[in-house]
Amino acid sequence: MAESFQFDLVSPERLLVSEQVESVIIPGAEGEMTVMAKHAPVMTTIQPGVVTVKSAGGGEERYVVFGGFADILPSGCTLLAESAVAVKDIDRADITRRIQEAKEDAADAEDDETRTKAEQFLHQLTTLEGAILPA
C-alpha cells in the first residue's frame, strides 16, 4: 500500500476535507496532475475541474472545484479552491448559472485581455459540464 499524506481542501466558506490520503488528482492550470506522498514542492493554479481524492482508508471522493490554487509540499498538500462542492451534491442549475454568468462576463469585457480570460473560463466550465453531467 502506498504511503499516505495530509490533504486539505479548503474553500473560503469552509474546510471540506482534511485527512490522510493516498493520492489526489488535481486539475492544474497546465494539465492534470496526480499528487502522492513526498511530491516535490509545487505551487500551481488550478482550473475548474474535478479533484479526485483517494483516501488512505480506501474510499474515493470526487469534488468539483472552480478555480483556485494548490500548494504541494513533500509533507502534504493544500488545495485552496475558490469554491468547491462534492460531485454528488452538485446540481445542474448551479453549473448552468455559472456558465450563464461567464457568458455575460465575456460579453461585457471591455478589453481583449479580459475577454480572452472570460472566454477561457467559459470554455473550461463547458468542458466541466460535459465531464460530470451525463447528458
Added chain:
Amino acid sequence: MASLKDLRNRIASVKATQKITKAMQMVAAAKLRRAQEAAEAARPYSERMGVVLANITQAIGDDAPALMTGTGKDDVHLLVVCTAERGLCGGFNAQIARAARDHVRSLQADGKTVKIICVGKKGFDILRRDFAKLIIERIDLREVKQIGFTNADAIAKKVIQLFNKGEFDVCTLFYSQFKSVISQIPTAQQLIPAAAPAAEGESASEGAVYEYEPEPGEILSDLIPRNISVQIFRALLENAAGEMGAKMSAMDNATRNAGDMINRLSITYNRQRQAQITKELIEIISGAEAL
C-alpha cells in the same frame, strides 16, 4: 399626576416592548452563533492564503505586480466602509463610521483626495451627512441572508477595476473586528498596495524550493486579487458576527431597562391605588362620624 388608567396602559406598553427586545436578543444570539461559525470556517482559508502569499513574495522578489506595490503615488485614497444593514445594535455602526470619518478628515487635512465606497446601509446613512459628494458607490447587502464568498468577490472586483483604471492609489478597508460579544474594535486595514505579509518564521522557513506552474508572476497576479476578495470576505464575516454581538448586548440592556421601568411604574401604580383606597375609607368614616 397620571391617573391609574394611564399608569396601567403605560405598564402594558412597556411590557410589550420588553417582550420584543427579549425576542430580538434571542434571535441575535442564535444568529451570532451562526455568524461565528461562518467566521471560523473561513479562517483556515485566509490563514493558508497568507502563508502561500508570504512564500511566493519571497520567491518573486521585486518583480511584484502593481496591486502589490501600488502606483507609487499617494494622492487619491479609496475607503471601503463596511457596516451593518440594520440598526438597533448599540454603537456598532457609529463606531465604524466615526473611525472612517476621522480618517477622511485627516486625509483631507493633508490635501489628499478621498473616495468612499459604502457597504451596508447604516454607514451610508451616517457618512452621507458629511461626505455625500465623496461617496462614489453604495453596495447593498440587505437581501443577502448569509454572506457568501461571491458577495465579497463582487466588491473586490469593483475595487480592482477602479484601481486598474487609475481611479485611486491607496485603498483602505474599514470594518469592526470581532473580539467578543461585548467588544468589537473598529479597524482600518490597507488593501492596496497590499502590505506584504511578514513571512512567519516556521511556515516560510520550511525552505522548500518550489516549482511554479505557471510562472510565479502569473500565479501572483492571480493570487492577489483573490487575496483581496478573501480580506473583504473576512471583514464582512467579522462584521456580521460583531453586529449580532452588539445587537445582543444592546437588546439585553434594553430588556433590563424595560424591567426596571416596569418595577418603577408598578410601585407608583400600587401607591396611587392604595392612596385612593385610603382616601375613600377616610371619606366613609368621617361621613359616619358626622351622623
